[in-house]
Structure formats: structure tokens, C-alpha cells
Amino acid sequence: MNGEVIIFWVTAIFAVVGAVGMVVSRKAVHSALWVAFTMVNLAILYFSLGAPFLGTTQIVVYTGAVMMLFLFVLMIVGVDSSDSLLETIKGQRLVAIILAFAFGSVLTSAITSTGFTSATGLAQSNEATGGNIEGLADLIFGRYLLAFEVTSALLITAAVGAMVLAHNERWAPRKTQAQLQRERTLSGHPTPLPNPGVLALHNSVDTPALLPDGTASQESLPTAFKATPQQIEDGTNEVTS
């Protein structure tokens, strides 16, 4: 058993575990982390297959840029937006699993029956061109130069498209400083609101501040947290269990 075989089996098992974890994770964040794990394992496979440039690019572009972009979008959409496990079409999940099994078996048997028995390896090609990166550069800036040039148009279109799609119009004009000041003065509460937890036993955001007369201040709380009626009635903000 040589190094290539060991690397293959370890990374292959990890990659499949990561892919399955991506499909079965209920939370989208967990799925993203599983996919990143799979992609790192694929990068290791690229290194062992004699593609150090692609392995590095895989880590930089996929795990570094693409998956972090996914995590940013998850942050916008809401991290806890877990999938509903309700089936919209009855029996769809079972049929999908059966179809996937059938597809996978057909693919595997086709590859193993008509595939290759030995690999040439890249040693000769590397020797002829002076290395993996040099050879790849020869191809990209030589035979495939047109595709490389067209890629720039694709990237610019994608960047402009993303800017147009993600842009949102401002519906109301931005308030000026004078308007903000007028609203604040007319609101009847010109000073800043008390911070939550001031003079209280706890300093978490859900603990109302104690006013000088000992009453709990509802205004100190963010709108998401309301003091319990008990706390208001008692004039205390001790956490009652």
C-alpha cells in the first residue's frame, strides 16, 4: 500500500461523509460547513493527483470565497431558517433516494466496466513543460487563450448582475440631522433612553434598568424583550425563576 492509496481512501471516505452530512443536516449552516469539509478533502485529492495549482485554487476559491459567501448569505437570510421536513409531494423523498441509488449504480458500473486500468501519471508531461504550473500556464495562455478572454466578460457580467440584483432602492429620503433632532425634541424624551441592566442585579439586555425611585424602566428594554408584569408590579427586576 503506497501513499497515494492511503490518501485516496482517507479523503474519499471523508468527502463522502461530508457530502452525506450536507444532505441530511437540518440547519443550513451545518450543511455549509460539511460542504467546506468535503471541498478541503477534494483539494487534498487534487494534490495527490499531481495538480498542486488546482488544489490551492480549490482551497482559496471554494472553501475560502464561495463557502464564506454562502455563510454571509445565510447570515442575511437568517441562520435559524431550518428546513421544514414536510414533504410537499407525497413520497417524493423515497422516490428521489431510489432514483439516486439507480443513477449511482449505473454510473459506477459504467465506469468500472469500460474505464481505465492504469494511469499514465503527469511525470512525463511535467518534465516536458518544466512543472505543473508552467504546463498549465502554457495551456491557458496558449491553446485556451480565447476561453480565458471570454471568461473576463463572464466575470464582469456576473459582477454587474449581482450588483443589480442585490441593489435595493431607498423608498423614503434619508432624514437630515435637523429632522432627526426635531423628532427627538418633540417625542417628549429628548435624553437618551436608559440602558438595560443599569443598577440592576444582572446586566443582560433583557433585564430592565432600575430608575432612581426603584421602579423598573420599560423603556430601557429593546422592543423584543418586555419586563414581566411581576417585575413592574414589584418594582424590582430580579430574575424570578
Next chain:
Amino acid sequence: MNPNNYLVLAGILFTIGALGVLVRRNAIIVFMSVELMLNAANLAFVAASHITGTLDGQAAAFYVMVVAAAEVVVGLAIIVSIFRTRRTASIDEASLLKY
């Protein structure tokens, strides 16, 4: 080692990605499954380059990565703009074209 193993691994990963597209309802996870399928195709390209001893497969994998990066940017922007208007990332909710 038999180089078919790499191709079979790529096939298995592609199948799992396709399964993810079929069974998941969250648009972002569906999109991640598509990324996994692209990665499986990349692995097949690199393995083919290893088998034939030429670098063309690696050049193809490089272009797949570029296209995938562009596709992710546009796709995620579409998901974000759908989320802004419909407050959901579920692919069942975006059904306006159906009626």
C-alpha cells in the same frame, strides 16, 4: 491503484449532490448541492488528466472553477432578492410563474 476509483468517487459525490437537489427545500442548500456536483465534475477532470498524462483536464477544471464562482455570485444575489420580497428561502414559495 486502479484510477477508476477516482472516477467512481466523483460519480458518488455527483449522485449525492443530485439527491440533495431533489430532497432539500431550502434554496441555499439546493445551491450547495449544485456546487458539490460541480466539484465532482472537477474531480473527474483532474483524474482524467492524471490517467491520460496530459494537462488538458486540469485546464478544463480551472475553467469550471471560474464559471462556478461567477454562477455562485449571481445565484446568491437572486436568492437574496427573492428573500427580500418574499421573506423566505424555500424553493416551494417562489411559485409566481406557475399561475
